[in-house]
Amino acid sequence: MRFPWRAVLALVVLVGWFVVAAGLSAALAVAAVYAMKDGTVGLSGAVLAAAALLVGTATGLGAQSVLSVRVQSRGVVVERGAQPALWRVVGELARTARADAPDEVRVASEVTLGVVDNGGPLGLRRGRRCLEIGLPLLGGTTVAELRALVAHELGHHGNGGLTATVYRGAQALEHTVGELRRDLPRWGAPVLGWLLDRWVRVFVWAAGPVLTERECAADQAAMAAAGRRAAQQGLVRPGVLAAAWPEYGKQYLALARLAGRTPDVLLGFRAFLSAPARRHRWEQVEQEVLDAGPISGFDHHPPLRDRVAAMADTGEPGAEPDDRPAWMLLGEPVRSVPELEDALLVDLGPRAPWPELVRVAAVQRAEQRAAELARAVLDSGAQVDGRPAQPTIAGVLLALHRGLGAELVKPALDPALAPREVPEASVTTLVELVAGAAATALCRARRATFELDWNGPARLRLVGGQAVDLERLVAPAVHRPVLVPRLHQHLTRMGVPLDFAARPAEPPKATLAASACGVRRDGEPHDLLVYDVGLLVLPSTGGKLATKAAKKALTELRRRPGAHWICGYDVEWGRLVRRRSGWDLWLRLRGDAELELTGTEDTVQRGEPAEALAGLLGDRLEVEDVRQRRREPTPG
Template sequence: MRSPWRAVLALTVLVGFFACAAVLAAGLAGAALYAMADGDIGMTAIELLLCSALLGTAVGLFLPPVLRVRHRARGHVVDRAAQPELWEVIDELAGIARSRPPDELRVVPGVRIAFWEDAPVLGLVPGHRCLEVGLPLLGGLTVAELRAVLAHELAHLGDREGRPHAVAYRATALVEQVVADSEGDWRRPVLRAWGNLVLSVAAPVNQRQEQVADEAAVAAAGVEAACAAFRRMAALERAWSDYGQQYLAMAPIARRTPDVLLGFRSYLSAPRRQREWAELEDEALDAGPSGPHDRHAPLRERIEAMRAAGGEEPEADDRPAWSLLTSPGRSVPELEDALLVDLGPRAPWPELVRAAVVRKAEDAARRLSRAVLDSGVRVDGRAAQTTVAGVLLAVHRGLGCELVKPALDPGLAPGEVSAASDALLVELLGGAVTAALCRTGRARPELNWDGPCWLRLASGQVVDVERLVGPAVRTPGLVPQLHRHLVRIGVPLDFAARPAEPPEPELVASANGVRCDGDPHDVRVYDSGLLVLPAGSPARKPLPELRRRPGARWVCGHDVEWARLVHRQSGWDVWLQLRGGDELELTSASDTAHDGDPQEGMARLLGDRLEVEDVRQRRREPVHR
């Protein structure tokens, strides 16, 4: 054990910041009272009292956020009666770490391992201890690796290096939380300066405590398991995020609840994934500090130090970490249900993937049918058809972008529309092809942990629909080739999904008494376009009904090529340049009644196509056309 003088110094700085101010305030008050007791009630006594009051007020203002700070417990509580075997392991590891065992064990949703103590009085007095274990660790680590990680965390508050070091580590963790919680508080600059001073003085103590924690990890699981655990922890957070985006995101679509940990372990074990995580682990070896007061040395140095120290190497326990749970087949689903949203009945991953892929494809096909109907596109003199063959014909005629225009974001910049149209058409047409194949039984989605899910034809061939459709969408001359390929794999070209219900336009803002062509009008700004109505029109009517009123003019957001908004002292002007050469000018006045912010609504609707000018600081307003 090393000399505790640095830990004592850190604790002295921690307490002295406030203690010195309080003692000085009391001393000044005492001096003032002493002077007044002698009958000397002059400027000196008053100045002493004033300084004492200021210091006392400062202590009273800045001490409460430090004393009130508390850790916020989260996750699902796991008591000893429910998981005696896991608690037995934790007690054993606490002995190795020379730390008081936790009073509470919680399983939390993310990739997280933390051991904290809700200690009062600036962290100087022992308090309630809680160990948080992330659910993904139970599926992403082996038993030996979890033992190493748990021992490391428990040793943070252990006294393997002496009691002052443990107290200093606990107190500085509280300081970090005080500074983090002060975000937006006017006292933050002072609290941050105090926190930086404490953390700087305590840095060697905390770094030594991290080294001791690594030694505890080696003692609990062996060098190889400890090194593997720390390498894997560096990649697990990224892996869990990718797993959630690629696979867990399918659960709400399928309306099924998956076996989360079982799937996560299968995901990590896939050959391609193993290569990806190995690369991430290698990158983490030389990663820099996470912040100015990061206690950890680079991972490569930590691993080299653990290997150099050596020690007895126990037999590795390569079972999944969930093996420490009592009856894992029952306990794991219970933990998942306690932490995650109930999405429906439980289903194995292959069944969930099939349901999700089919439902997503059906949704894309319905959106495609709705876009085709709303586009009003005519092909060879007739309205475009919603069948696969009808969409292919329109694409071959160079009308693909027009087909999906109603489904595009109206706020796209002109230069982004073409690429966005192609990408959306590939997605929707690919969904229609997938839905047609699955509905007729000619293809079946299959789970693939190595990448995107497969679509396997009845012949056994795997087809990537978006790669098949994409070239023809971007190069219409390839449509005949695509047509022949779809026929060859059995796609029914007369397939057409029932159109999706048209989205309900959102009314963003309105303005009454706006001049248009010299006459007063009412303007409604929706998330998909502008509606100009004769003055006095009903305020709360459905958009389709308002569009049918005499004198109503609807301007779709996609039909605006360019717009200019000018802010004046007495209102605003808007000029819209529409496709086909038409123009529209709207002018507000001082008596224009607004509901919401029409200018903000138009900025949201038109995006980069809207130029904004503010002339309110000029003496003269522009002359209107």
């Protein structure tokens, strides 16, 4: 048996870094004492003393920081008495991997799987071990794949000895370095950061072969526990789930908050992964995972494709495939899975099956879009044939046919959009809002209903008829107003009540971002209040208004005599010039109107009006700072 000299070298580097630094500091201190004692080289003694102090301080701070770092386990604890079946499986897999069984099992909300050792600093001493299993793995893997994954993680710690200590040290060092990089004192960051980088590089070089050997042993443990096919799939599956879980949350779990219902999370996740329309997406992600490189300098896994190929060349261990969902490893999954979901995720209300949840959420979303469309039409002030545009579906179609679509939807857009982004955003938003209004009209008339679609997430189906995609139906007419009559015919044929108009949404609540009292407009003093949705100009109140404006409703302030309210979307272009003695603001408004304001030395500001205007108007505001310019010398 070969002597594990590389493991010994890695441990020497791990511990010896501080020993060498402490020894260097002590040597410098001794040299300084001797130099000062001789009295012949006092300057050198002072330099040596300063160097000893610097190195000693850096070493002390580094050692204190390293010793204070602890790995915190995540998730909820799975008690042995509550889940004896799971604990039996974990114990069996530990024996297969020739490792000690973990002291604790936890289920976390993220896509994660690993063994956390809460031992001493730098992993030199074996501590209390916690096996963390991510909740998404229980829904996104099979029993065989999860067995392979758990055996792999336990296999990292198998057989004990120096190599296991090196692996724990690598885990602890990676975590420690990550924590220290965030929390280093600013004054010590350059010195300690430089020392950390050198320490990590030398350790990774020394421990590399040991860590690679550990990974190969862990792969063997995975095959022994679940078979070659499950072990190969288990290598790739976490990467696929890491991409799928956020998408599932965005597309489906977000509906739960909208509906005020609590879903069956893992059942839904498994159905989401199995949707035929998504299969190609997961195959692409799988190839990306196979081609991915190391995730950090501590990652000494051989390339994933090489590991999968190496498993293919290995004889099949005697393990029967088990393609049941991984949650079947839990006792009484019908009860225990919802309990885990409730413990880890936010309680949004009563539990509901996915079809009911999606139906309620989709109707709610359509209602919101219909209300937003009505609000936008009223706020736009658009005129159709000399009359205000009507918020009914027929009125919107008429305005759209007259080429006023962009004007109708402008109040619903983000005021800070850059001019180049407005056309595309106008089309996208208008399609969503008109489709939402049509869907709401159909649902209220009981001529259609939403149903769950794992390719979707929801589709609208006519009662006794086919599914319809209203956004796809509306989009051509928004792009080409000449097609509006055809859209009108389609909507009429489906039974959409074209006279439907939703109750307008409440105006967005304005938040005061900054104010300026004593600005000049046409030579007269005024107050400027900048909100996140627009700006308000009022006759001067002698500085009293700005101090109380945040407590007053915007609607009340807009009713004051002489008040001039300007919505953010009404500003087409602006220019702000910052001078030493104040600033000048020019705004060009919709309809060729203009606004000019001047801030002087007497202007009292609360907050930063310039920054608030930049946040409101985005790229439409040009800012010029002339405060630092120097006057050019006059010729002659």
